[in-house]
Amino acid sequence: MKMVTRAARVSLVLLAGVLPSCNTNAPNPFADVTRTSPPKASAAVVFTSNLAATVGAPREVFAIDPDGANLTQLTFCSTTERPCDNAEVSPAPDRMRVVVRRRFDDNSNGRLDTNEGTAMVFVDLTRGAQAAIVPGAGEVTSLDWADTGDVIVYAATGVGSVEDLYRIDPNGQNNRDLTSTTAVRERRLRVDPTATAAVFERLDATGKSLVYLFLDGLRQPQLTTGGPGTEVLTGTPYVVGSDTDPDFSPAGSTIVFRRLTGTGARGLGTWDLYTLATDGTGTPRLLDGGATFRGAPDWGPNGIVFEEADAAGVHRLVVIQPDGSGRRVLYTAATGFDLSSPRWLK
Numbered sequence: 001m002k003m004v005t006r007a008a009r010v011s012l013v014l015l016a017g018v019l020p021s022c023n024t025n026a027p028n029p030f031a032d033v034t035r036t037s038p039p040k041a042s043a044a045v046v047f048t049s050n051l052a053a054t055v056g057a058p059r060e061v062f063a064i065d066p067d068g069a070n071l072t073q074l075t076f077c078s079t080t081e082r083p084c085d086n087a088e089v090s091p092a093p094d095r096m097r098v099v100v101r102r103r104f105d106d107n108s109n110g111r112l113d114t115n116e117g118t119a120m121v122f123v124d125l126t127r128g129a130q131a132a133i134v135p136g137a138g139e140v141t142s143l144d145w146a147d148t149g150d151v152i153v154y155a156a157t158g159v160g161s162v163e164d165l166y167r168i169d170p171n172g173q174n175n176r177d178l179t180s181t182t183a184v185r186e187r188r189l190r191v192d193p194t195a196t197a198a199v200f201e202r203l204d205a206t207g208k209s210l211v212y213l214f215l216d217g218l219r220q221p222q223l224t225t226g227g228p229g230t231e232v233l234t235g236t237p238y239v240v241g242s243d244t245d246p247d248f249s250p251a252g253s254t255i256v257f258r259r260l261t262g263t264g265a266r267g268l269g270t271w272d273l274y275t276l277a278t279d280g281t282g283t284p285r286l287l288d289g290g291a292t293f294r295g296a297p298d299w300g301p302n303g304i305v306f307e308e309a310d311a312a313g314v315h316r317l318v319v320i321q322p323d324g325s326g327r328r329v330l331y332t333a334a335t336g337f338d339l340s341s342p343r344w345l346k
């Protein structure tokens with residue numbers, strides 16, 4: 001299948017067109033500086049966690065080597081006076097910049113309230129410069145910095161107060177809504193290795209999400225049909241059988257995604273991992289199954305990494321190979337500590 005088309009390239013990278021040039025007297029959006037640390041040269045995975053604090057505390061960004069050594073904290077945005085929480089991280093190809101989904105204590109009351117939204121924040125880990133390139137009022141629900149380096153795709157609240165898919169330049173320019181739907185939610189997206197297509201979750205009123213492929217505004221074929229089940233996973237929009245969190249293989253010809261199979265695992269839900277060709281042919285292939293929680297997978301040259309949590313509340317970073325073999329635990333946290341959003345560094 002020839003998935004890469006010029007039309008798709010226009011959709012994700014060039015659709016934005018050109019915005020008017022910035023006023024040279026405008027404030028510098030990257031003037032905010034906080035303490036940061038770049039990842040070590042040996043680091044292979046970044047993720048978010050509250051490892052530096054206490055159970056239930058806000059999360060920062062960390063990096064770790066492929067053998068589990070050299071755990072390093074990269075961001076230090078949360079303080080007692082003004083907490084902030086990093087829910088998800090996506091690194092640039094240069095490894096030194098990231099975008100994060102971050103909530104701030106906007107009203108300076110010393111806590112994170114439910115009315116304080118989630119922004120997309122650019123962070124330069126070498127200089128500490130940061131800027132909210134999509135404000136929290138947009139309620140960003142997922143993000144991905146393309147391997148090409150020239151575009152970031154994300155999902156945020158849009159038309160009809162439901163999520164749409166967007167693209168934006170890393171400097172915050174050329175922000176455009178790609179889907180503009182009012183009755184369904186498009187979210188949890190990842191862009192392919194050439195920034196010409198994306199895979200995402202589409203969620204309608206039934207609560208059973210399915211995986212779709214975005215080629216352009218008119219071509220968005222459905223890839224999965226979901227699994228059996230009708231029970232709602234409390235605190236989420238999902239019912240059992242939902243498919244979500246797809247990601248491309250390094251070659252772009254296959255995707256990995258997770259499927260909700262039950263409401264256990266301390267309320268996190270039990271999830272299996274599957275793979276499927278990006279043209280939707282064949283049936284999903286079970287990659288990693290069993291009654292445990294598995295977080296969103298990230299597929300890189302060294303395998304598929306994801307968060308796993310057992311019945312006792314112990315969270316681990318796990319790596320498996322694309323055929324399901326070679327399972328190894330990269331890192332194990334103490335009980336109750338999160339290890340969210342693992343991503344391979346380029």
